[in-house]
Amino acid sequence: MTLQQLSTLLCSVFFLTILGSCGKKNKSAHIEQNNTPSNIQYAKGFTVQKNKDFTVIEVHSAWPGAEVSFKYALVPKEKLAFISLPSDAYTAIVATPVERLAVTSTTHIPSLEALGELEAIVGFPGTDHISSTNARALVDNGSIVELGSNENINTEIILELKPEMVMGFGINDTNKAYKTVEQSGIPVIYNGDWVEQTPLGKAEWIKFFAPFFQKEAKADSIFSQIEKSYNEAKSLAKKAKQKPTVLTGGLYKDVWYITGGKSWMAQFLKDANADYIWSHTDENGSIGMSLESVLEKAQNADIWLNPSMHTSYAELKNANAHHEQFKAFREKKIYSNAIKKGATGGLIFYELASQRPDLVLKDIISILHPTLVPDYEPHFFMPLQ
Template identity: 55%
Template structure:
């Protein structure tokens, strides 16, 4: 009987052991992907969306370039959840662990978002580092923490693959980029940032939330954007109080065509919010308007202010390019303003880097130029008069 009792005890012990092992194994099974998805609501940006569930986020680029017929979907999984989540990779254009530890971006407009979020040290490579103006990121370039990757049209993929970033943030004109296809085939996700396609200044700035999602800094990104939005709207309200709106001309000739913002462009929105009379504010169009010199001269000869005359950096270079420019009243009165003379240490134009992320500063600049009495103590950040 004792032998039978011993056998029963052994069988019970074995059963408990098997049960314990089964429980341990069950805990290692992939976590169920919850389907109760909640979508983030953005105030202005339409080009991307973020949906959340209990385990990870899905970031979708809806409008990576003008008239895009394809969207891109990325799974953003917190590093601590990587081992417990199984996804079908065929459903995504990239499965990315967050927060990002090594990144490559390809436009200077991406630099301010990294700096505002305090994660610029994760940047390991950039094509055309001389275009970067920020002192903080330039210090990292000088310390060789950020590698030069050549030109955007032909990124040095050999150096990039050596750096092994977890993601490359690019931008597409039409989706045909052989370099990006090579990078994707190597296993590195390429995310198309479409901030430049957005229709308003604040929509462009809201793309800081795109980077916030990559770094698990959603709350910080929201807070930063809210501050920019408030500063922008406060400036807009201030400008709305003036009764006299100066007339404004923009752009210049390129070969035989004068390019200037359409009335439905983000640039025209800035002029409207600055409460100025942009002479082409009622002319709708995709991108820039392309006009003849005669058409612009007829309408803009008497304009009070001339903003952003292409890349010309002085009244002299403007005159040398075309003697007829001197016939505009704004030229005669020296009320021509541009951002091209405000550059970083290696010649990068600050406006092209920071202007997208900080529309509040751009708006204040225009208000200072057009309504100087409203901001008596303010020093313009980008726009300066041509000498």
Template identity: 35%
Template sequence: MKAKILLLIAFFTLIACKREPKISSSEAVSISNLVTYKVQNGVLQMKSGNFTYDFKQNQIPFKKIILLNASMAGYISELNAVDLLIGVSSPEYIYSEKIQSLLKDGKIQNVGSDQKYDVEKIISLKPDAIFTNHIASFDNTYQLLKNNGIQVVFLDEYMEQKPLEKTAYLKIFGKLLGKEEEGETKYKEIEKNYNELKQLALKAKEKPTVLANEMYGDVWYLPGGKTSVANFISDANANYVLKSNTEEKAVTMSFEEVFATADKVQYWVNAGNHITKREMLSMNPLYGELNVFNKGKVYVITGKERAKANDFFESGVVRADLVLKDYIKIFHPELLPDYQLTYMKELQ
């Protein structure tokens, strides 16, 4: 009798397991509010901003690609997909040594710049796809490329303001380049690191006040309170001067307006690409009136810079965990005593 009851329990358990809903391949995957995709009837349907795509099985994964934005090189490098690159624009802004080496050997071609793309060269290379941010003034160029059978994929990762959502573009690149497993694995690894660092930051005893960016001419372009910079500062357990602001874009302020909010600032981050405080002061003497300039700490984003190329805008776009780690090291050095900054550098 007892055996029969156990068999019945096992049977109903098996049925219950079989009736569990499975995730359908047609269920949409959200990268962010800007990018989603789903697979339906063997077609990868993707939405990126105002653009929609239907990629059939014979179209993907792409085997030959061109990048028209240096920031996208970070995703390609992270996925170990550099061998798929046949062309890039503005190579002087690309930090990756591997990509630079392949450019030197002629295995990757220079296809112009964001001022003027070499359309004939692009067409002659016969790429499966071109990845680029959408720039409205280049719509005629994009159409010409499409007319020649080239798939143009618009991904505006620079518009993402939540650090991990920017990282999540690894998933869509992985899906399109036959690196889906690598994309998922890399994302989960970075996400785990990020969340653990965020928790670590909460252990800090103090919460310093932070200023960001610098002046251009007579205007100080501060990151809005909902921008990626503001989110990084918040996740690193520090107070950003515009934390109550709700903008996802830069906020323009005069020096006087910034001065009025900066009295208690202890850290100034993302202060351009200056070499020394003296050089910074020579460019704008007003900086010398700020307490943070004289008594606090000032950091620039030149920790990994080579000529015109800055890895903060390349691998830093993908590695949200390392960027957050830099900020935590700056604001709470006692929490990461053995860590050396990756992208940031203190100005002396």
């Protein structure tokens, strides 16, 4: 055997040895788990388990009454080739940090903006609903592409955009478009921030977004500031000497929908030191009532919040003359979160409120107890025109 032949043989053996060892490492790499317990304090819909090599996010409540949970493994891109995870153990495996994603709810926008990841968004269904000034600039320059509607997302456009994941929003698991996206190899990650029933619980979903971008520390810091601001406002409200009575909601097709006593809005009213007339009810959503029932119980309420989508007293009177019978109407004490809108008509409250409950609480305190926050400029709730 010549020296050249020997050299060639040794190189071949070396290559095969390395290739074999890589294959074995990929299949049997030691995976350390359960290193860091989840630091979720208020949110009930998800948990985050950070392990040595990867992170596991589990979503328990993707929609109301969900009987299935979703488990996602987030693996750093530099470790992806060396870690083998059982695909049947996870709903999806996502390489991080994510650089391109599509989102499907305006509530996803504020968390991504706070984390400095707006530019990672490549698509959104119903871009006119986006109110954030920075996000709108990305829509206007074509960086965020229109995807149609959430229930009928244009899957062809999504495939062309090649996002690394789609942040999904759904009322159930029957979205056919999502299934098509998943079949193409793009993970759909369900986000249930809207299902949370407490103000700080909703805000804590920023910790759900953070691991996809390896920005957990930043999310913790942001949430801590929001939590501190909220609790300070709550403490301030306790100094009020009176608790104004509050009526919520309005008529829609002859049914008056009020806020249930266990809903997140009812929690705001409690923390703002209000006497909410239906605080004793157990519903965590809306309660349908007749106009007569509401008049009987709340005709003399001091404050009226969110009279359906009406934004002026004239509009409210034209919708139903009985509205004039309410004390809050006569004394011009009606406020709505449907007045302040983005450049293309999106409601700012529905986009930002869940991520900034401290601002919502301060708004309500300024309405109920104006002397506690003099010269306050509201962010969401505006007086009817």
